[in-house]
Amino acid sequence: MAAVVSDLVDFLNASPTAFHAVDEAKRLLKAAGFEQLSEREEWTGLQPGRKYFFTRNHSAIVAFAIGAKYVAGNGFHIIGAHTDSPCLKLKPVTKITKGGYLEVGVQTYGGGLWYTWFDRDLTIAGRVLVREKKDGVVSYGHKLVRVQEPIMRIPTLAIHLDRTISSEGLKINNQNHLVPVLGTLIKKLVEGNVPGESSGAENTKHHPLLLQLIAKEANCEVDEICDFELQLCDTQPSVVAGAMKEFIFSGRLDNLCMSFCSLKALVESTSTDHSLDHESGVRMVALFDHEEVGSDSAQGAGSPAMLDALTRITCCFNHSNSKLLEKAIQRSFLVSADMAHALHPNYMEKHEENHQPKLHGGLVIKHNANQRYATNAVTAFIFREIAERLQLPIQDFVVRNDMACGSTIGPILASGVGIRTVDIGAPQLSMHSIREMCAVDDVNYSYEHLKAYFEEFTELDNKVKVDC
Secondary structure, three states, X not given: OHHHHHHHHHHHHOOOOHHHHHHHHHHHHHHOOOEEOOOOOOOOOOOOOOEEEEEEOOOEEEEEEEOOOOOOOOOEEEEEEEOOOOEEEEEEEEEEEEOOEEEEEEEEEOOOOHHHHOOOOEEEEEEEEEEEEEOOEEEEEEEEXXXXXXXXXXXXXXXXXXXXXXXHOOOOOHHXXXXXXXXXXXXXXXXXXXXXXXXOHHHHOOOHHHHHHHXXXXXXXXXXXXXXXXXXXXXXXXXXXXXXXXXXXXXXXXXXXXXXXXXXXXXXXXXXXXXXXXOOOEEEEEEEOXXXXXXXXXXXXXXXXXXXHHHHHHHHHOOOOOOHHHHHHHOOEEEEEOOEEOOOXXXXXXXXXXXXXXXXXXXXXXXXXXXXXXXXXXXXXXHHHHHHHHOOOEEEEOOOOOXXXXXXXXXXXXXXXXXXXXXXXXXXXXXXXXXXXXXXXXXXXXXXXXHHHHHHXXXXXXXXXXXX
């Protein structure tokens, strides 16, 4: 199982943004024999026993393997997760010059622990829309970029200039204080003009120095950059750490850890020539964007992306019966996989006494009577039964009654599609920090549990009788 952890660390290090995570997922899927589809084309050639995937906006990806015994109306066995994490994204106009400093305007994305972004060695990554000309024909494409070296920093204010910080704590104004420093005006003047600085009106939006860095990574000229979606990211790599090498220290564990384990489970559960011989359903992984901000986008879980996939697959195998999709949905099951809150040794009072997930304790089933999680007794039983069959540990989480409960894509998809859902996740600490941590054992347990879900669900679900 050491290979699973090593592969996760590699995945994390290759995925500073949702765009990069999807690109890495594509690489893994293609290497495993999955065929890429396009939502802009007809899906007329889908075949039982074959494996496929498609992307949307290059920040969401859906992969599926069709069982050899599949017929239209059979169920879909799905794991859903998300590719995005809280971060600082560059504004449409980033150019800020004040106090002799060159700064870059950013906006907060999601509910990050923004104080953890101070005094970190930061860089930028994302995608750039580039104008390309070949044989006199102009086209536009996007390129993924990542500046490897640290180029920015958000410096804290010295304690000598903020004497109340010890008594009143750090107080951050997100507009005024979360502004990274790119360079200094005096150094820019001494060094002379930066290439691209004389390119006119567009430079009122961004520092020429920043544009030159982006152009270099995109392998284009500054004036060929049409637009971009970039974000700040930490340059410190993800690592296996701790005195006993039992932890993973990394950014974006929420939720790239669950995204990777889901993909790995799908790939490995369909890796041999006969893996799908006895499968009558469709095994699927759906990784969405924009979960951290509510999922309401064309590539979020609030979109019809997953339902579109279910519809197109069902209709590909039977055009004449429009009611087969409704039948298929009622035979389907969704595992909503999003990281969970482990018990914190320094803040133990934040957990309900009887529900304290531990690191190394296995996946956590999340419950909430007010439907902030979509788990019910039936869906929890099915997921727990799979763990028991493989003798894997399993835990439960309920938020305290005097605290607000977070949510996931689970309730969104359960209510929007009508699919049975269980909310689960691997336990972690420092959620939404620039640097999070989880346990090596839980990565292995997650992979094993999710792989077993794909392999065991069809047989187990036939024994569960509800709504008879």
